[in-house]
Amino acid sequence: MPAGTPLPSGSDDARERTAVIVEDDPDIRELLDAVLTQAGFATYTAAAGRPGVDLVHEVDPLVTTLDVSLPDIDGFEVCRRIRAVSDTYVVMLTARTDEIDALMGLDAGADDYQTKPFRPRELRARIEAMLRRPRRAEPPAATPPVVPGPDLGHDAATVVAGGLVVDVPGRVVDVDGAEVPLTRSEFDLLAALAGAPGRVLAKDALVRVLWGDAYDVGTPVTDADRRSVEVHLANLRRKLGDDPAAPRWIRTVRGVGYRFDHRP
Numbered sequence: 001m002p003a004g005t006p007l008p009s010g011s012d013d014a015r016e017r018t019a020v021i022v023e024d025d026p027d028i029r030e031l032l033d034a035v036l037t038q039a040g041f042a043t044y045t046a047a048a049g050r051p052g053v054d055l056v057h058e059v060d061p062l063v064t065t066l067d068v069s070l071p072d073i074d075g076f077e078v079c080r081r082i083r084a085v086s087d088t089y090v091v092m093l094t095a096r097t098d099e100i101d102a103l104m105g106l107d108a109g110a111d112d113y114q115t116k117p118f119r120p121r122e123l124r125a126r127i128e129a130m131l132r133r134p135r136r137a138e139p140p141a142a143t144p145p146v147v148p149g150p151d152l153g154h155d156a157a158t159v160v161a162g163g164l165v166v167d168v169p170g171r172v173v174d175v176d177g178a179e180v181p182l183t184r185s186e187f188d189l190l191a192a193l194a195g196a197p198g199r200v201l202a203k204d205a206l207v208r209v210l211w212g213d214a215y216d217v218g219t220p221v222t223d224a225d226r227r228s229v230e231v232h233l234a235n236l237r238r239k240l241g242d243d244p245a246a247p248r249w250i251r252t253v254r255g256v257g258y259r260f261d262h263r264p
Contacts, residue, residue: 017040017041017042017062018041018043018059018060018061018062019036019041019062019063019064019065020043020044020045020055020056020059020061020063020064020088021033021036021044021045021046022045022046022048022049022055022064022066022067022070022075022078023045023046023047023065023066023067023093024067024069024071026047028067028116029047031120033045034120035120035124036065036124038124039124041062041063044059044061048070048072049070049071049072049073049074049075049078050072050073052066052070052078052082053078053081053085056082056085056086056088057085057086060086060088061088062089062131063088063091063130063131064082064090064091065090065091065092065093066078066082066091066093066110067092067093067094068092068093069095075092076104076108077108079108079109079110080108080109082109083108083109089111089112089127089130089131090109090111090112091114091126091127092110092113093114093115093118094113094114094116095116111130111183111184111185112126112130112185112228113228122222122224129211132211157169159191159195161194161248161249161260163175163176163177163248164248164262166190166191166194168195173187173190173240175240180239181239182236182239183235185232186235186236186239188209189206189209189210189229189233190236190250192205192206192209193259193260194249194260197260197261197262198259198261199259199260200253200258200259201259202257203226203230203256203258204226205257206229206233207221207225207228207229208221210225210228210229210232233258237250247261
């Protein structure tokens with residue numbers, strides 16, 4: 001279906017494979033359109049932030065790719081506005097490589113953050129991996145197992161550790177009595193770590209948590225995937241108020257991964 005073509009009325013399949021591309025560079029916009037069209041998406045494009053937000057509001061796409069540097073408002077603000085009206089999967093694309101930019105993108109509500117130039121096949125694979133995870137507005141299809149431990153509450157689906165409460169089926173997190181809004185990725189990582197207290201989870205295993213496919217050992221994990229986990233964990237810790245230098249819950253095991261290790 002060409003970009004901008006109206007969706008057929010009542011077509012759930014068409015709506016489920018719809019993508020919005022917000023990109024001011026015409027060459028990159030054309031490339032993204034080709035990649036997503038080949039992946040079976042009906043694509044809609046915008047060359048600036050404000051029309052991009054309007055487009056997302058209008059078509060409610062499954063996936064949105066979003067450039068950080070736009071001619072009217074930056075991609076971080078666009079992402080925040082999109083999050084106010086849609087639960088679309090957001091992939092931010094930028095030539096910036098600083099960690100603070102990645103943190104800002106994820107904090108604004110992005111699901112993934114890719115630097116330019118990107119490899120089309122890798123971008124398509126990462127988008128397909130995101131699609132295996134539930135959208136934020138939907139309840140999880142199944143409750144992840146929680147390993148019993150001394151810090152768990154009476155409900156096996158709820159983790160209680162000091163001032164932290166992780167309601168797994170409700171996908172709600174409280175810290176010291178205040179709810180903490182997390183992105184899909186941040187919650188999935190926290191649920192995986194809290195569900196295995198005292199165990200070290202390697203970065204590769206946490207990458208597969210983000211992919212929603214823990215048993216797929218055929219897809220190689222790249223350094224970019226591991227870096228994505230590091231950025232998500234840094235953002236998660238900041239939101240929880242968990243100082244890496246004196247952690248309450250999440251400890252770094254250097255060279256390996258992370259461990260949920262609450263100590264009163």
